Amino acid sequence: MSSKHGDLVRELNPNFTVPQKPFKRMDYRDAIEYCRENGIRKEDGTTFEFGDDIPEAPERKMTDMIGVPILLCRFPKAMKSFYMQPDKADPIVTESVDCLLPNVGEIIGGSMRIYDEQELAAGFKREGISPENYYWYVDQRKYGTCPHGGYGLGLERYLMWLLNSNNIRENCLYPRTAERCKP
Secondary structure, three states, rough: OOOOHHHHHHHOOOOOOOOOOOEEEEEEHHHHHHHHHHOOOOOOOOOOOOOOOOOHHHHHHHHHHHHOOOOEHHHHHHHHOOEEOOOOEEEEEEEEEEEEEEOOOOEEEEEEOOOOOHHHHHHHHHHHHHHHHHHHHHHHOOOOOOOOEEEEHHHHHHHHHHHHHHHHHHHOOOOOOOOOOOO
């Protein structure tokens, strides 16, 4: 780690190793199959099926078993937000990705966004959402946009991984607990 903060990371996490590139890529369908083949089950003991959300604990178990960062891609359209772009080669899945890290789970979620106004209108309708509250979002498509994407990074989860921390509250500026709901 050649960064000027490398010493701080080594002090807090002496066993830290920079992950190897490229990260493993895995389609959602392959993750479902991996869970089934490796005995990772839902809370009720049943196996995962295509279309099931893989909750944090099973997703983390899968990631820990694989042992390397994973770019989990192409989630079913039915379980993702209305604005996510369907995959042109397989329209029942989206052009989406989550970055999963061992000992933490998901730290980043992202996708390509629908940029066609009619496709966006269909997404609103499918989800039963009134487009009135999203006029500004619709206007971006109405007056022209280009293919684009977006993502969200869970900074506290990234710090958990970087510093080998076991609890997200150790990495939050103002952690929430049952007794403490305000900063």
